[in-house]
Amino acid sequence: MGPLRNAYLDALGIDRWVSRNAPAEVAAMPEISPAQVSPAVSRLPTPAPAPAPFVPLPPSGDWSELRERVAACTACDLCKTRTQTVFGVGNTRAEWLIIGEAPGAEEDRQGEPFVGRAGQLLNAMLLAIGLPRETVFIANILKCRPPANRDPKPEEVSRCLPFLSNQIALLKPKIILAVGRIAAQNLLATDAPLARLRGKLHTFGEAATPLVITYHPAYLLRTPSDKRKAWEDLKFARAAHARVTAGGNAPGNG
Numbered sequence: 154m155g156p157l158r159n160a161y162l163d164a165l166g167i168d169r170w171v172s173r174n175a176p177a178e179v180a181a182m183p184e185i186s187p188a189q190v191s192p193a194v195s196r197l198p199t200p201a202p203a204p205a206p207f208v209p210l211p212p213s214g215d216w217s218e219l220r221e222r223v224a225a226c227t228a229c230d231l232c233k234t235r236t237q238t239v240f241g242v243g244n245t246r247a248e249w250l251i252i253g254e255a256p257g258a259e260e261d262r263q264g265e266p267f268v269g270r271a272g273q274l275l276n277a278m279l280l281a282i283g284l285p286r287e288t289v290f291i292a293n294i295l296k297c298r299p300p301a302n303r304d305p306k307p308e309e310v311s312r313c314l315p316f317l318s319n320q321i322a323l324l325k326p327k328i329i330l331a332v333g334r335i336a337a338q339n340l341l342a343t344d345a346p347l348a349r350l351r352g353k354l355h356t357f358g359e360a361a362t363p364l365v366i367t368y369h370p371a372y373l374l375r376t377p378s379d380k381r382k383a384w385e386d387l388k389f390a391r392a393a394h395a396r397v398t399a400g401g402n403a404p405g406n407g
Protein backbone atom coordinates (compact mmCIF):
# COMPACT_ATOMS: atom_id res chain seq x y z
CA MET A 154 0.00 0.00 0.00
CA GLY A 155 1.50 3.35 -1.04
CA PRO A 156 2.21 6.02 1.53
CA LEU A 157 -0.29 8.44 -0.05
CA ARG A 158 -3.10 5.88 0.21
CA ASN A 159 -2.20 5.26 3.82
CA ALA A 160 -2.28 8.97 4.53
CA TYR A 161 -5.69 9.23 2.83
CA LEU A 162 -7.16 6.39 4.88
CA ASP A 163 -5.63 7.80 8.06
CA ALA A 164 -7.07 11.24 7.31
CA LEU A 165 -10.56 9.77 6.99
CA GLY A 166 -10.09 7.79 10.16
CA ILE A 167 -10.39 4.45 8.31
CA ASP A 168 -8.50 1.53 9.84
CA ARG A 169 -5.90 0.00 7.60
CA TRP A 170 -5.54 -3.72 7.63
CA VAL A 171 -3.16 -5.97 5.82
CA SER A 172 -4.09 -9.51 4.77
CA ARG A 173 -1.74 -12.43 5.18
CA ASN A 174 -1.23 -12.29 1.44
CA ALA A 175 -0.37 -8.66 1.65
CA PRO A 176 2.84 -8.65 -0.32
CA ALA A 177 1.17 -10.22 -3.39
CA GLU A 178 -1.96 -8.00 -3.11
CA VAL A 179 0.04 -4.89 -2.63
CA ALA A 180 2.03 -5.70 -5.70
CA ALA A 181 -1.24 -5.99 -7.66
CA MET A 182 -2.67 -2.70 -6.40
CA PRO A 183 -2.41 0.36 -8.56
CA GLU A 184 -0.20 3.06 -7.08
CA ILE A 185 -1.92 6.42 -6.53
CA SER A 186 0.03 9.25 -8.03
CA PRO A 187 -0.02 12.69 -6.36
CA ALA A 188 -2.01 14.01 -9.35
CA GLN A 189 -4.88 11.63 -8.50
CA VAL A 190 -5.22 12.98 -4.97
CA SER A 191 -7.72 15.79 -4.52
CA PRO A 192 -6.19 19.06 -3.28
CA ALA A 193 -8.19 18.74 -0.05
CA VAL A 194 -6.49 15.44 0.72
CA SER A 195 -3.03 16.48 -0.36
CA ARG A 196 -3.37 19.43 2.03
CA LEU A 197 -3.95 17.26 5.07
CA PRO A 198 -4.52 19.55 8.01
CA THR A 199 -1.71 19.73 10.48
CA PRO A 200 -3.25 19.46 13.91
CA ALA A 201 -3.68 22.85 15.59
CA PRO A 202 -1.47 23.28 18.63
CA ALA A 203 -3.40 22.51 21.80
CA PRO A 204 -4.51 25.74 23.52
CA ALA A 205 -2.58 26.56 26.65
CA PRO A 206 -4.49 25.31 29.70
CA PHE A 207 -6.38 28.04 31.54
CA VAL A 208 -4.81 28.75 34.89
CA PRO A 209 -6.66 31.30 37.05
CA LEU A 210 -4.52 33.74 39.00
CA PRO A 211 -4.46 33.32 42.77
CA PRO A 212 -7.18 35.49 44.39
CA SER A 213 -6.35 39.16 44.78
CA GLY A 214 -6.45 40.83 48.19
CA ASP A 215 -7.27 44.19 46.72
CA TRP A 216 -10.43 45.57 45.09
CA SER A 217 -8.65 47.82 42.55
CA GLU A 218 -6.36 45.06 41.41
CA LEU A 219 -9.30 42.70 41.04
CA ARG A 220 -11.20 45.34 39.06
CA GLU A 221 -8.21 45.72 36.71
CA ARG A 222 -7.96 41.97 36.25
CA VAL A 223 -11.62 41.74 35.32
CA ALA A 224 -11.31 44.66 32.88
CA ALA A 225 -8.37 42.98 31.15
CA CYS A 226 -9.86 39.47 31.09
CA THR A 227 -9.72 37.49 27.84
CA ALA A 228 -10.37 34.06 29.35
CA CYS A 229 -13.37 33.35 27.12
CA ASP A 230 -14.79 34.53 23.81
CA LEU A 231 -17.20 36.99 25.45
CA CYS A 232 -14.28 39.44 25.56
CA LYS A 233 -14.61 39.70 21.76
CA THR A 234 -18.22 40.89 21.80
CA ARG A 235 -18.45 42.95 25.00
CA THR A 236 -18.38 46.73 25.03
CA GLN A 237 -16.85 46.60 28.49
CA THR A 238 -16.72 44.34 31.51
CA VAL A 239 -19.30 44.83 34.27
CA PHE A 240 -17.41 44.35 37.52
CA GLY A 241 -20.16 45.02 40.03
CA VAL A 242 -21.27 48.04 41.96
CA GLY A 243 -21.99 49.18 45.47
CA ASN A 244 -20.64 49.43 48.93
CA THR A 245 -17.51 47.31 49.40
CA ARG A 246 -18.42 47.06 53.10
CA ALA A 247 -21.97 45.92 52.40
CA GLU A 248 -23.52 43.14 54.43
CA TRP A 249 -25.74 42.16 51.49
CA LEU A 250 -24.44 40.79 48.21
CA ILE A 251 -26.96 40.51 45.38
CA ILE A 252 -25.96 38.17 42.55
CA GLY A 253 -27.57 38.13 39.13
CA GLU A 254 -26.83 36.30 35.92
CA ALA A 255 -24.92 38.43 33.43
CA PRO A 256 -24.95 41.93 31.99
CA GLY A 257 -27.63 42.75 29.43
CA ALA A 258 -27.41 45.30 26.64
CA GLU A 259 -27.80 48.36 28.87
CA GLU A 260 -25.37 47.03 31.49
CA ASP A 261 -22.81 46.31 28.75
CA ARG A 262 -23.21 49.92 27.56
CA GLN A 263 -23.01 51.53 30.99
CA GLY A 264 -20.58 49.14 32.73
CA GLU A 265 -22.89 48.70 35.73
CA PRO A 266 -25.11 45.74 36.69
CA PHE A 267 -28.90 45.98 36.80
CA VAL A 268 -29.41 49.39 35.25
CA GLY A 269 -32.22 48.45 32.83
CA ARG A 270 -35.90 47.78 33.60
CA ALA A 271 -35.01 44.68 35.62
CA GLY A 272 -32.62 46.84 37.60
CA GLN A 273 -35.37 49.28 38.49
CA LEU A 274 -37.50 46.43 39.80
CA LEU A 275 -34.51 45.02 41.71
CA ASN A 276 -34.02 48.43 43.36
CA ALA A 277 -37.69 48.45 44.38
CA MET A 278 -37.45 44.90 45.75
CA LEU A 279 -34.43 45.82 47.84
CA LEU A 280 -36.01 49.02 49.09
CA ALA A 281 -39.07 47.03 50.18
CA ILE A 282 -36.87 45.33 52.78
CA GLY A 283 -35.15 48.56 53.77
CA LEU A 284 -32.11 48.34 51.50
CA PRO A 285 -31.39 51.34 49.25
CA ARG A 286 -29.33 50.16 46.24
CA GLU A 287 -26.19 51.98 47.38
CA THR A 288 -26.09 50.07 50.67
CA VAL A 289 -25.64 46.65 49.04
CA PHE A 290 -23.11 45.21 46.58
CA ILE A 291 -24.47 43.94 43.26
CA ALA A 292 -22.58 41.56 40.96
CA ASN A 293 -23.26 38.91 38.36
CA ILE A 294 -22.11 35.36 37.66
CA LEU A 295 -20.62 36.62 34.36
CA LYS A 296 -18.77 39.91 33.98
CA CYS A 297 -19.40 40.13 30.23
CA ARG A 298 -22.62 40.18 28.24
CA PRO A 299 -23.45 36.98 26.34
CA PRO A 300 -24.47 37.93 22.78
CA ALA A 301 -28.23 38.28 22.34
CA ASN A 302 -28.59 37.67 26.10
CA ARG A 303 -28.30 33.91 25.66
CA ASP A 304 -27.70 31.72 28.71
CA PRO A 305 -24.09 31.59 29.89
CA LYS A 306 -22.13 28.56 28.65
CA PRO A 307 -20.59 26.28 31.29
CA GLU A 308 -17.07 27.17 30.18
CA GLU A 309 -17.82 30.90 30.44
CA VAL A 310 -19.12 30.37 33.96
CA SER A 311 -16.15 28.29 35.03
CA ARG A 312 -13.71 30.92 33.73
CA CYS A 313 -15.58 33.81 35.34
CA LEU A 314 -16.60 32.34 38.71
CA PRO A 315 -13.14 32.82 40.28
CA PHE A 316 -13.72 36.59 39.97
CA LEU A 317 -17.01 36.34 41.86
CA SER A 318 -15.44 34.10 44.50
CA ASN A 319 -12.69 36.69 44.87
CA GLN A 320 -15.29 39.44 45.28
CA ILE A 321 -17.06 37.37 47.95
CA ALA A 322 -13.76 36.76 49.77
CA LEU A 323 -13.05 40.50 49.82
CA LEU A 324 -16.58 41.61 50.72
CA LYS A 325 -17.31 38.92 53.31
CA PRO A 326 -21.05 39.54 53.06
CA LYS A 327 -23.35 38.52 55.89
CA ILE A 328 -25.86 37.21 53.36
CA ILE A 329 -26.12 36.55 49.63
CA LEU A 330 -29.35 36.98 47.69
CA ALA A 331 -29.20 35.19 44.33
CA VAL A 332 -31.79 36.31 41.80
CA GLY A 333 -32.83 33.87 39.10
CA ARG A 334 -32.18 30.31 38.07
CA ILE A 335 -28.76 30.83 36.49
CA ALA A 336 -27.29 32.52 39.57
CA ALA A 337 -28.90 30.00 41.93
CA GLN A 338 -27.86 26.89 40.01
CA ASN A 339 -24.29 28.03 39.52
CA LEU A 340 -23.76 29.11 43.12
CA LEU A 341 -25.22 25.85 44.40
CA ALA A 342 -23.71 23.66 41.65
CA THR A 343 -27.08 22.06 40.99
CA ASP A 344 -29.53 21.77 38.14
CA ALA A 345 -32.55 21.72 40.46
CA PRO A 346 -35.32 24.06 39.29
CA LEU A 347 -35.64 27.44 40.98
CA ALA A 348 -38.95 26.42 42.55
CA ARG A 349 -37.10 23.79 44.60
CA LEU A 350 -34.30 26.17 45.62
CA ARG A 351 -36.29 29.15 46.89
CA GLY A 352 -37.82 29.17 50.37
CA LYS A 353 -34.75 27.45 51.85
CA LEU A 354 -31.67 28.74 53.55
CA HIS A 355 -28.56 27.58 51.70
CA THR A 356 -24.93 28.41 52.31
CA PHE A 357 -22.16 29.36 49.91
CA GLY A 358 -18.45 28.57 50.01
CA GLU A 359 -16.04 27.74 52.79
CA ALA A 360 -17.30 30.63 54.87
CA ALA A 361 -20.79 29.07 54.70
CA THR A 362 -22.30 32.46 53.90
CA PRO A 363 -26.12 32.27 54.16
CA LEU A 364 -27.62 32.21 50.68
CA VAL A 365 -31.25 32.87 49.76
CA ILE A 366 -32.73 32.35 46.31
CA THR A 367 -35.48 34.32 44.68
CA TYR A 368 -36.88 35.10 41.24
CA HIS A 369 -35.00 37.22 38.74
CA PRO A 370 -36.60 40.67 38.40
CA ALA A 371 -36.75 40.24 34.60
CA TYR A 372 -38.86 37.11 35.16
CA LEU A 373 -41.08 39.01 37.57
CA LEU A 374 -41.63 41.71 34.94
CA ARG A 375 -42.96 38.96 32.67
CA THR A 376 -44.82 37.10 35.44
CA PRO A 377 -46.09 39.66 37.95
CA SER A 378 -48.29 37.02 39.60
CA ASP A 379 -45.10 35.58 41.18
CA LYS A 380 -44.19 38.89 42.86
CA ARG A 381 -46.04 37.70 45.97
CA LYS A 382 -43.72 34.68 46.25
CA ALA A 383 -40.71 36.93 45.69
CA TRP A 384 -41.92 39.08 48.57
CA GLU A 385 -41.98 35.98 50.81
CA ASP A 386 -38.39 35.25 49.76
CA LEU A 387 -37.29 38.79 50.54
CA LYS A 388 -38.85 38.65 54.02
CA PHE A 389 -37.19 35.29 54.56
CA ALA A 390 -33.81 36.76 53.55
CA ARG A 391 -34.33 39.78 55.82
CA ALA A 392 -35.06 37.46 58.76
CA ALA A 393 -31.97 35.37 57.98
CA HIS A 394 -29.83 38.50 57.90
CA ALA A 395 -31.30 39.74 61.18
CA ARG A 396 -30.57 36.42 62.85
CA VAL A 397 -26.98 36.32 61.54
CA THR A 398 -26.19 39.88 62.58
CA ALA A 399 -27.76 39.34 66.00
CA GLY A 400 -25.14 36.64 66.45
CA GLY A 401 -27.63 33.78 66.41
CA ASN A 402 -28.24 31.12 63.88
CA ALA A 403 -30.00 31.94 60.66
CA PRO A 404 -33.65 30.85 60.55
CA GLY A 405 -34.56 27.37 59.54
CA ASN A 406 -36.63 26.58 56.53
CA GLY A 407 -39.99 26.87 58.27
Ligand code: URA
Pocket residue numbers: 253254255256257260265266267268271293371
Ligand atom coordinates in the same frame (compact mmCIF):
# COMPACT_ATOMS: atom_id res chain seq x y z
N1 URA B 1 -29.80 40.77 34.50
C1 URA B 1 -28.82 40.27 35.27
O1 URA B 1 -28.88 39.14 35.70
N2 URA B 1 -27.82 41.08 35.58
C2 URA B 1 -27.72 42.33 35.15
O2 URA B 1 -26.75 43.00 35.46
C3 URA B 1 -28.76 42.82 34.34
C4 URA B 1 -29.80 42.02 34.03
